[in-house]
Amino acid sequence: MGRVRRNSSYKLAKIYDRRSRELPFNGEVAEIEVDDPMALDSGDRIVALRSIRSDPLGRLHSHHQIDEVQYRGGRAFQSDWERAERGPQAVDPTREYVDGARTREPVTESQRQAVLRLNRIERELGTDGAALVHDVLVLGLTMDQIGQRRAARTQRWNDFFARRFRECLDRLALIYGFATEATGRRSEPHR
Template sequence: MARAKRSKTYRLGRICDRRSRDVPPHAEVAEVEVDNPLGLDPGEKIVALRSTRNDPLGRLHAHHQIDEAQYRGGRAFQSDWEKAERGPQAVDPSREYVDGTLGREPVTESQRQAVLRLNRIDRELGTDGTALVHDVLVLGLTMEQVGERRAVRSQRWNDYFSKRLQECLDRLAQIYGFASDGGAGAPSPPSR
């Protein structure tokens, strides 16, 4: 008895392709390589789409305006800010007391360490740099919006804020250990 031939070849690459093809018309997305949550091998990567609409740091990274160390330093700052923000809160005497409510959560060691790092960053960046980093990384403002908050609206100021933000992100990368401070690893000037 003759064997029946298959008329269609199966391509496993198309079957396992989980990328979305339907993107909303005004979506701002960028491709990013992430760990495969369904992968069998450790360290296996897949390409995913990341929304950059309300993420200025992600947008700068997607457009190659900042490098990986600056990006990771900015994300570490955002993480520390979120940890520290969740800390102790004042008691609201206007709220009615309800039996069975738990007391305020104590400050954890990770929150305390985050506050210490943020205090160091405040000293390192200065008042202006800290305010700029907070406006962009915490509030999610663009350079135009940062200029409007400071009552300066020109392209020259936008360029200044962009350059200053990159300097602050460089410093954050050094503080968090994602980049060296230019000591031993920095290239030496050419000799004559």
């Protein structure tokens, strides 16, 4: 009986190829290097795709218009904003119905700390800087849209808003501890 020949083009690496081959019709993505969640050794990294379609901070970071420290400061602000926000909430069907009256959820300590940090940020950035950061990081507006909202539609104003936004991101990095002011150098936090 003859020996079974194996296909020499068979590659074990293709089994573990986790890359997506198809993107959504209107998807905008950028490559980012992240820790490999399935790695056997700690510290292994893989290249992943992140959506930047409705993420102005991610878009600025992927196009190298802001650095890693500014990016982390912006993400920390977004995290605090989401934690502190107490807007409309969905109805919880597991809770007992009592004449349509809902008791308010108690304010947690993390929400209180987030509000305190946001108040400090507003004091340090000023009214205009805080409004600019809110427009970009919470509402997701571009510099052109911010200029339209403020009736300043020229390229010079767009450049001013972009420069001012980067200054605000530098200040956020200082507030959240991603940078130090004394030396003027940025520091990377330990992972």
